[in-house]
Amino acid sequence: MLTSRALMVFLLAGAAQAADVPFEPGKDGWLALFDGSDLSRWRRSKSADWALNGGILAGTKGEIVNYWQWTDFELVALCKGEGEIRFRYSTIPDPAQPGYWLSVADGTLRAEGSRIVAKGSGGKADDWREVRLTASKGAFTVSFDGKQVAEGKDATCPHKGAVSFVAKGEPFEIKLLRARPLNLEKHANVPSPDSACFVCHANFEGEKLAKKHADDKADKLAREEDEEHLRPAKDRPKKFGCAGCHGPCFDHRSDEDNVTVPDVMYTRGEVKAACLACHTPHKTETKRKDGDGPPPPNPICTDCHGRHMCKN
Helix, strand or coil, X not given: CCCHHHHHHHHHHHHHCCCCCCCCCCHHHCEEEECCCCCCCEEECCCCCCEEECCEEEXXXXXXXXXXXXXXXXXXXXXXXXXXXXEEECCCCCCCCCCEEEECCCCCEEEHHHEEEECCCCCCCCCCEEEEEEXXXXXXXXXECCEEEEEEECCCCCCCEEEEEEEEEEEEEEEEEEEEECCCCCCCCCCCCHHHHHCCCHHHHXXXXXXXXXXXXXXXXXXXXXXCCECCHHHCCCCCHHHHHHXXXXXXXXXXXXXXXXXXXXXXXXXHHHHCCCECCCCCCCCCCCCCCCCCCCCCHHHHCCCCCCCC
8 A cells, every 4th residue: 555655646647637647447447437538427517607718726615526426445646725525325226325525624524404423623725635445344434644533434335435625705726636447356367358248339340449459369469570560579568459448447348337447447547658658659640531620739649540438
């Protein structure tokens, strides 16, 4: 487990996106839900004013919800200002549960009706603060900048639920949010062919990017040498198909409600590093070869080489 000091360095490096070694999605189970690059996994509540500006997610009223759902997990966020992190609450009818609210001002954790689950001992901070929350087997712990400020137990909302940021009239800013699931059975030896993914994601079968990286081309890809576009075969990871990038995803593909998080997923800011594990970089082009206009500002690989977006 990371020490608090090491974890802070790890987080700040990811937030700045300037570390020598980029954050590896899925490594040790950690997934980036927000890194300042996009809001593709988030949706605002009605009348909320949350907005992304200069890599900072900020709001003064309403809620912004991440659509992945979690049961037991560890969460780390870099926050500034007043607000709450709401978690384990239902965005689907069954099971209906209100979830919990964590104050980033003092670390107090409460349930529906303002019932206190854990009283926080932290104080308000004027600058960025690392907020760490662990929810495991009915027990909750909260830490600010590596110091534990609250601990409690509760079983009111035991099922998986969403995570959101809640602004309550005062400025609330977020620079980074990462999480990892806990207490999940491991399925390291369970095969995950693309055909298992296409049961639900049939639209990917005809997608250019998915076809190019399909698992049925694994042997050819493993041997292929292309100095212009590929790193040497001996330096490329030996992984192919859907599972090559997203992991076996046993729990995800066994969930008919489609709310369980895949083993590995990528924010916009992580796409380039993922592609360059196999491919060689090239200069930024001013004109796209596909004739579809100039690249967008701050382009990433999939802007020009084939989009890959879940539609299910």
